[in-house]
Amino acid sequence: MDAGAQPAALSQAPAPPPEDAPVVVEVRDLSTVFGEGKDAFTVHKDLNLTVRKGEILSLVGGSGTGKTVLLRHILGLTQPTSGTVTVLGRPASELTTDGATTRVGMLFQHGALFSAFNVIDNIGFALQEQGTLPKDVIHDAALVKLQMAGLKPEVATRMPADLSGGMIKRVALARALIMDPPLLLLDEPTAGLDPNGSDEFCELLKELHATLGLTVIMVTHDLDSLFALSTTVAVLADKHVIVTGTPAEVVRFDHPFIHHFFLGDRGRRAMAALPPEFAGSPVKES
Ligand SMILES: Nc1ncnc2c1ncn2[C@@H]1O[C@H](COP(=O)(O)OP(=O)(O)O)[C@@H](O)[C@H]1O
Numbered sequence: 060m061d062a063g064a065q066p067a068a069l070s071q072a073p074a075p076p077p078e079d080a081p082v083v084v085e086v087r088d089l090s091t092v093f094g095e096g097k098d099a100f101t102v103h104k105d106l107n108l109t110v111r112k113g114e115i116l117s118l119v120g121g122s123g124t125g126k127t128v129l130l131r132h133i134l135g136l137t138q139p140t141s142g143t144v145t146v147l148g149r150p151a152s153e154l155t156t157d158g159a160t161t162r163v164g165m166l167f168q169h170g171a172l173f174s175a176f177n178v179i180d181n182i183g184f185a186l187q188e189q190g191t192l193p194k195d196v197i198h199d200a201a202l203v204k205l206q207m208a209g210l211k212p213e214v215a216t217r218m219p220a221d222l223s224g225g226m227i228k229r230v231a232l233a234r235a236l237i238m239d240p241p242l243l244l245l246d247e248p249t250a251g252l253d254p255n256g257s258d259e260f261c262e263l264l265k266e267l268h269a270t271l272g273l274t275v276i277m278v279t280h281d282l283d284s285l286f287a288l289s290t291t292v293a294v295l296a297d298k299h300v301i302v303t304g305t306p307a308e309v310v311r312f313d314h315p316f317i318h319h320f321f322l323g324d325r326g327r328r329a330m331a332a333l334p335p336e337f338a339g340s341p342v343k344e345s
């Protein structure tokens with residue numbers, strides 16, 4: 060295919076890593092049950108997911124399907140009821156005892172900055188917690204990450220309450236990257252941003268993915284960023300991952316959630332800009 064003829068959105072999406080790239084995250088036969096007895100509530104059942112080095116995997120699914128809980132399992136913050144979660148060859152549960160932030164960076168939903176700390180102290184927080192480096196070294200390391208996230212040094216002393224939504228996301232991203240983790244988890248990173256802010260954030264992520272060689276797992280509802288960024292899409296429905304593949308493969312998968320998600324008005328708009336392999340989905344116009 061003539062690459063020059065591709066619409067901007069897809070030609071910019073990073074190429075997927077080779078199929079034999081090392082496995083970074085392996086989720087096997089995972090189940091998650093909250094509550095007990097008659098209050099028991101199953102969120103995940105027989106869920107499997109493999110993420111390889113260099114992937115940007117978008118995790119999509121309806122509200123309340125357990126996307127955030129799955130990220131928390133991968134981060135080792137919560138334990139599944141059964142099954143295994145392996146991150147960089149070790150059980151995710153060891154991450155918490157071993158300093159999760161050194162190997163996995165997490166951008167929480169809504170940014171979640173510490174409101175009592177200024178920007179630079181938010182970014183340097185994990186290093187500060189480690190307590191092994193002098194304050195000025197931590198400050199400089201945080202300043203590097205601040206600029207890496209596309210912010211000016213002047214922002215360093217601002218408080219979170221004085222930042223725009225887009226800046227909060229960037230500070231949260233800088234904080235997630237402070238320990239140079241090889242794996243980055245993002246929970247709805249573009250939610251609440253206007254289209255411009257969202258595009259800018261996607262550009263930044265793409266750049267960091269390429270320069271830092273990151274593996275990224277991103278929960279998103281934002282189809283524009285999904286198509287602009289994803290090497291892989293995994294769909295969470297019916298309590299497990301029903302399909303994993305390239306965006307073009309996943310769009311064709313026949314399941315009610317996929318029809319709803321990709322072929323609603325938003326989906327059609329996002330896909331209108333994409334090349335022909337996205338046409339021919341099993342769903343008809345309703
Ligand atoms: N610690 C918890 N205790 C009980 N229920 C929880 C807990 N965490 C999440 N849930 C429930 O699990 C389901 C999945 O939550 P979540 O992963 O946040 O969904 P989403 O896919 O929207 O991110 C929801 O019904 C939520 O209420």
Ligand SMILES: [Mg+2]
Nearest residue numbers: 126127168246
């Ligand atoms: Mg969530």
